[in-house]
Amino acid sequence: MGGVLASVAYLFFWPDKPPGAPTKENAPLSSSYFTPAAITSSETTGPDSKLIELTFPSHLLKSNAKDLSGFHPIWSIYVKDDDIQVERAYTPLEGIDHDGHMKFWIKRYPDGEVGRWLHSKNVGDSLKIRGPVTTWNWKENEWDEVVMISGGTGITPFYQLLHHVFTKEPPISSPKTRFTLLHSSRAPNLLPPSTMLETLKTYTHTQQDRFSLRLFVDSRQRETRSNLIGLPLSEGRIGKIEIQQALGLIPTASESWWWPFGSSSSQPDNSERKVLFLVCGPDQMISAIAGPMGRNLSQGDVGGILGELGYNSEQVWKL
Missing domain, CATH: 3.40.50.80 (Nucleotide-binding domain of ferredoxin-NADP reductase (FNR) module)
Incomplete structure (x- = not known):
């Protein structure tokens, strides 16, 4: 999510590393460094909004059994605009699946650098992500x-x-x-x-x-x-x-x-x-x-x- 979720992760769960965090190739997802992902789908859904799918290599998901248990809602990932070295947090709509797919609904705001940058990207383009970062910790049956x-x-x-x-x-x-x-x-x-x-x-x-x-x-x-x-x-x-x-x-x-x-x-x-x-x-x-x-x-x-x-x-x- 654009400017709203960008503040969310900074708001309560400060990033483990600053925007200058290193990039690691062929490494599992982590909030401590960036890893490459690819845009595998991009669909215009309204004025200034798109559904964008990012795919992370499934063989790099944590553990050989592709264990996704560590991805508890509500969590987001940071996407870095390599052109200006700015990162923003976005929330995967359905989390991440066993094939490494993550879907996002992203709005392009006039003052949102990363959102505008993502809207300019095409299917097949590569970008860098960091996360997951917890934005709110859900607990089963705690609330009526x-x-x-x-x-x-x-x-x-x-x-x-x-x-x-x-x-x-x-x-x-x-x-x-x-x-x-x-x-x-x-x-x-x-x-x-x-x-x-x-x-x-x-x-x-x-x-x-x-x-x-x-x-x-x-x-x-x-x-x-x-x-x-x-x-x-x-x-x-x-x-x-x-x-x-x-x-x-x-x-x-x-x-x-x-x-x-x-x-x-x-x-x-x-x-x-x-x-x-x-x-x-x-x-x-x-x-x-x-x-x-x-x-x-x-x-x-x-x-x-x-x-x-x-x-x-x-x-x-x-x-």
Whole structure:
């Protein structure tokens, strides 16, 4: 992920080595040095955004058994722009598979050097990567409810987490954590790629007791993609009401006709649940939802809507 995830890894888990870390050929992935990888796919998905696949030599994955157990969500890798010797962190959407493939949704920002550089590259080009670097450490069954709130490419760490949880083999026995994803984009044509949305849509069916999804756009003017995704789209920004609805504290529009006569299971008691909020997106959105980041990109105090609702620093994490 572009500028957002670039700050994420610097934010909480400072790189093990500075941008001048050495490059090692034919070595396993490591956060201590750079290793070569190749661009094996590049697809334009919207204005200034691409799905890019990088492939790392599978025989160099850690251990002869290609053990990927060390890649726990949420993690990212650094990509270095060799032209200006700048590195930025991006989140692999589905982690890394046994063949060394990693997929990224990358936006090109006017002031994002590495993003612009990646968009200029072609299939077959080589680049240098460093990682994995943990950006948030997921622990199974620690939380009853995880509410993820994202904007723009801030969805990528949450997509990685959901992919890990819902495709884990073997699946965790007696899972208890329920996930809600509230995602916002400025316009329909800036929503995540259809392949990502289709996967999330599938989760809403196959994991309907554990996952719910709501998509928001600032404006539906000149809408071009809603028929492609087949998912309901709300106009407006994620606010206090939408967060309360995600927790079942107040009804959605489709539920309001029976509220409060629904079953008790539809009205969870939040005082008895361990609830965690994960927020990732543009700085303005993070500030409005959870309060601004602190000094030197630390977590800072919980503010914004979540602070108003009474949540504390143990219940809110800003990515």
